Amino acid sequence: MLGGSFRIDGSSRFGEDKKYGTFPAVSAGWVISEENFLRNSNTLNFLKLRGSYGETGNAEVSNFGSRTLYTAAAYAALSGLSPSQIGSRVLSWETTNQFDLGLDFGFFKNRISGEIDVFTKDTRGILLDVQTPLTNGYASILKNVGNMTNKGVEFTLNGSIFTGEFKWSSSFNISTYRNKVTQLANPVSSSSRTLGRLAVGAPFGQFYGHKYMGVDPANGDALYMLADGKTTNSFNDAVDTVIGNPNPDYYGGWNNHFSYKGFELDIQCQFVKGGDIYNIAGIFQSVNGDYFDNQTLDQMKYWRNPGDITDIPQPRLYDGNGTDKSSRWVQDGSYFRIKSINFGYNVSRALLKRFRMESARIYVSANNLFTFTKYTGYDPEVNTQYVSNVNLGHDFYTPPQARTITVGINIGL
Structure with missing residues (x-):
């Protein structure tokens, strides 16, 4: 089996000479189980090897991202215009070349089936806002800043465990990936409240900042790490280093379906291992009460007397003791x-x-019923990106997903 496609897409969001992108794709497959040496197998009844290569483009930027814009302004009771955005005539498509190699299999008349996929993605011309000196009159400019590679493995296993009057089918999937920035034309650093940065050789959005080292038992000062690994109570003297990675080690899901006579039960689960989260709300709700936010219970363990062993600094009025981002x-x-x-x-x-x-069916359904995690924020499933898509895993009072329970009946007349 062989297939292919060729596309030419255009977008007015890009520069005059960069509006169009070409995106070819090709795929091939071989059903090995149809060959003579496997056709009559009683165990392995389906086996397919497949591969594909394709190029895609990303145009998810503002409609006028490549243009210099002006906005209405007033001064001394007179109307006028002022520049609001600096344009880039060379702004172009962010392109991704992806190669996939997969294997589909089925055993025992497909009672056990699954897929194994290995992929490699090369992304070029990553579209990001790059900070500029404020003396230019602009805070940032949209540019194609660099390239990135992404490699991963995906595995899915399906099984019909019981097939009699009582039926049980199950499906399990797990995925892992590793990415790395391979080229960077301009530095992409964090803002005053965020930790995500881009650095050549590092994962996308890796956290950089000061490492918090606990509390000085002698005086209750917050401590940070110096370049030599020792501690200091001076935030400004602390070293800027890697303090987290928002990309998970692996993630997946597990779904089960049970049926017996007229009864049916479906259970869907999902999981994530790894993937750090920067809980920005902690600066407001897990500090010395400088803000009006309700404080977390762990703040009751703050340092009180010399010799106290705790990781909560002494609360101090108008004094940022441990309140800086870290x-x-x-x-x-x-x-x-x-x-x-x-x-x-x-x-x-x-x-x-x-x-x-x-027909008639009576049902009870529940969504987001239980979550098991050590994360202290509202919800570890953080999908928002706070300021920009560099800041993966940033949580600032992200509302938790609602737990819902529904009871109903469907009737067909």
Whole structure:
């Protein structure tokens, strides 16, 4: 099997000479189980090797990102215009070349089946806002700043465990990836409140900042790490270093379906291992009460007397003792979540006939029922990116996903 495609896409969001991008794709597959040496196998009934290569483009920027813009302004009761955005005539598509190699398999008449995929992605011309000196009159400019590689493995396993009157089918999937910035035309650093940066040879969005080292038992000062590994109570003297990685080690899901006579039960779970989260809300709700935010309970363990051993600095009025951005609020974002549970009963045909109905189903469903995590924020499933897409894993009072329970009945007449 062989297939292919060729696209030419255009977007007015890019510079005059960079509006169009070409994106070819090709795929091939070989059903090995159809070959003579496997066709009559009683164990392995399906085996397919497949591969693909394709190029895609990203144009998810503002409609006028490549243009210099002006906005209405007033001065001394006179109307006028002032520049609001600096343009770039060379702004172009962010392109990704991806190679996939996969294997599909099925055993025992497909009672056990699955997929294994290995992929490599090379992204060129990453589109990001780059900070500029404020003396230019602009805070940032949208540019193609660099390249990145992304390599990963995905595995899916499906099984029909019981197939009699009581049925149980299960599906499990797990994925892992590693990315690395390979080229950077301009530095992309964090802002006053964020930790995400881009650096050649490092993962995308890796956290950089000062490492929090606890509390000085003698005086209650917050401590940070120096370049030689020793501690200091001076935030400005502390070394800027890697303090976290928002990219997870692996993630996946586990789904189960049970049925017995008219009863059905579906359980969907998801999990993430690794992936640090910077809980920015900690600067407001886990400090010395400088702000009006309600404080977390751990603040009751603050330093009181010389010799106290704690990781909560002494609260000080108008004194930023441990309140600066640091690894103090970088936490492990691992979690296991029971995403949904659905339980239903399909009314028997005898009762349907008696009440002259085509179908009837009574059900109870629950979403986001339980989450097991050590993360202290509202929800470890942080999808927002705070300021820009460099700042992965940044959580600033992200509202948690609602836990919902629904009871209902579906009737067909």
